[in-house]
Amino acid sequence: MENSNPIAVFTIKRLSIYLRSLLQLKNEGKHYVSSIEIAELNGFTSAQVRKDLSVFGNFGVKGKGYNIDNLITGLNRILGLNKKISVSLFGLGRLGEALLENKGFQRQGFEFVAIFDIDRTKIGRKFNNIVVHHPDELPQIASKLKIDIAIVTVPNENAKKTLQSIVEARIRGIFNFTDARIQLPEGFYMQNVNLAGELETISYFISQKNK
Amino acid sequence: MENSNPIAVFTIKRLSIYLRSLLQLKNEGKHYVSSIEIAELNGFTSAQVRKDLSVFGNFGVKGKGYNIDNLITGLNRILGLNKKISVSLFGLGRLGEALLENKGFQRQGFEFVAIFDIDRTKIGRKFNNIVVHHPDELPQIASKLKIDIAIVTVPNENAKKTLQSIVEARIRGIFNFTDARIQLPEGFYMQNVNLAGELETISYFISQKNK
DNA sequence: AGTTGTGAATCTGTTCACAGCC
């Protein structure tokens, strides 16, 4: 089942939402949960939950629901969270620091292993016990350390160059907070977050209702 | 044209991407641009660009393209960016501070007018010239100040309560970085950003290609 | 009785392709 046709990004994002609910429910001491409950907790339909899960196998028990421990294990495996995932940060500004310390990242298997910034006053210093390097050193560092994901919070001016160097270093996962966009080779994946764009979208929807 | 049926969120998000490209092109001294160029800059199809823009009126000139200044003005008006938009921050942690100073927010008409945090050591102090208040003061402050949007970066434990108080204060736009979800009244709009979820999605896609 | 897993139906969003205009 797992390897039919390409799985939709939407599906995967929901799996990670389900996972969060399941951890919560486990915490509350529950052992089984129905698709209906998962759906209600997150504002989805139960059919959606069942279809999403069914893509990856038969997790459920008819008439009973899903065993929470099993499903947590399954989702962790599907999302690749059963192994340590090495993350690097490009751009140690305010946002970069905030992400470095983000509790949600630590909770899962994500581990920061490298930081890059062009600011000479930061290079050589340690943040959260990780030394800051100049991006020129990326090729050497990437050849020693296995880096799975790059989080990019550099200023837009340097963004395209940074993204290109990340691809050259064969870091296949990119979490991009900049406005730059590049073409990716096969096997790479980039998730863009456009914070100003999100605010503008909110602006649109609340302006509509003013009349 | 503007008031047919509900406009898709996807469309609005793309408008804000187009707007960013247009500002860039204007900066480069260009006066006209085709849907093809806008599409190529952002990895969309030209038909998509034309369809998105056509929802809001006839901006283009056949055979010639779009006048950049006109389109910028039009998009700003559509997105509600022609007026000042008042933003408040709930949760002055690392992420909150990073967003307060985010250049992309300042570039458009967004202006922070209030900050809320429960930390007694922060209350009364100023950040970026804005006094930090206890969230209990929200009702009074919201009745004096018109607040359009609330950005929420409080810890998950306090998140649901915070979201509810924001709705009670009739702040209709919410930019939510927490895991909490609530039901919104008509006319409200909430944009959720799930940073850990995005990382997990990246994890999934790069794990797939390992075999 | 209750809930899953899933094909079929529906709904939503994207692309095609071309008439119409500059």
Add this chain to the structure above:
DNA sequence: GGCTGTGAACAGATTCACAACT
């Protein structure tokens, strides 16, 4: 000749609805 604007065709995602199972 070139590019927009848009109905029609297509593709993708969601929901329905029910047989199958415990």
